[in-house]
Amino acid sequence: MGYFSGKVVWITGASSGIGEALAIELAKRGASLILSARREAQLEAVRGRCERAREHLVLPLDLTETESLAPATAKVLDHFGRIDVLVNNGGISQRGTVVDTDIAVDRRIMEVNYMGTVALTKAVLPSMLERRSGHVVVVSSLMGKIGTPMRSAYAASKHALQGFFDCLRAEVHDKGVRVSIVCPGYVRTDITKNALTADGSTYDQMGHAQDKAMTSDVFAVKAADALARQVEEIMIGGNEVWAARLEPFFPRLYSFLVRRVRST
Template sequence: MDFTAKTLWITGASSGIGKAVAIELSSAKNVKLILSGRNEQALKVTEEVCKQNDCETLVLPFDLGEEASVEKAASYIRKNKIKIDALYQFGGISQRSFVAETPLEVDRKIFEVNYFGTIALTKHILPAMIENGGGQIAVTSSIVGKFGFPYRSSYSASKQALHGFFESLRAENTKNNIAVSIIIPGRIKTNISVNAIDKEGKTHAKMDAGQDSGMSAEKCARIICKKLKKEKKEILVGGTEVIMVHIRRFLPRLYYYMSSRVNPL
């Protein structure tokens, strides 16, 4: 993917990795960025930083957890005949609660945002992307999208579901010139743990120690953008914690031992 003169739609652009990726991409020549998330004011802050690189921007707020809100945003794109060259999805919520204490409504909320909201937007954009001759779609998973992890049951499950969906989408649409990248971050220093929801569906409001010592969002964004440009199918990014992906694959018994004893915070 050559970002030059492309229109790139970035969700989760109000903070964290999504914001950092938007800023990183804003330096591409003649690029147009569509910036989405729930917090319009925060999106405008991202927009102002991007504009310092003479980047054309459009702020389009919506809520991934509300189907009508996703439909409204997609309808705006269709009505204004905006050709989307790439859709990069970073929006989502994490979790901090044990299975036994988490009511089903909290599990459903996590899936509505991380899975159903994400695939709904994809379904709205994909047909036009195919009709236009192709494009790129990237979705953000997590290292716990590759294995189960304490205190993250539905978060992990929602991310694993994204792998199944987008790998299927890729297989179906290779002939349509649709490139699909699954971004797999480890511990990145963002507010994901602060904004995670607990067993009552309330904000966790705490920065995990592991998160606080993680890779910066800016460094993460540079790695992601470099690999998006190369259309890598999986983009694994983080610190030493990403070795757990390889341990789960090649040394499953060691993974089972470690996962039951690891500090989830």
């Protein structure tokens, strides 16, 4: 039997993109799912595309409403009795220069990407520690390792997640809980179209890199395979992965190259 067979897996940001693809893939591998995002109709559509659709729970959730996360966790535990894997995937991207971006945009991105993820993890973690069993996953980004133009708040939120979950891993390693950080490069989703611009409006354009990137279903297979091995840090993408590997050893070369990155 595979790693996910019979496991209860909670996925945030499950209404589209990477979250949707992971839901479909993990259902194939035998997981029972909790699908969360803000849009209930889209979550229901995703559930309908998953194997054994009636087994899965749709639970609409807004990560910025942190006071709702403990009651949501209680609802999941009441329904399934446990949470084996938490996949923190909900988030939002950015396209805007530092000088032009309103501080409210920085704050919103941090609230969704960082504070919401931290709050949900804190809500779920006690039940895992009590059982001495669990797997906490955060879908970060290569932007958690490096920085490129027009993504300052997004990169900051992902850098923050990297630090938080590195610390959590060290704290819970001997208590039966595993922590994995998934760092996608370019994946063909609508993340760029849905990104916030400097004034908080939606970017509404597909980035040129996304047009040529791997599909979300291919990404989901690679991520699921690595998570099944409980790999602690997983970088998945194309040649852009080498930028994250290059930066620690050749920072000046990396700095030279990143100044020539296209803004989208």
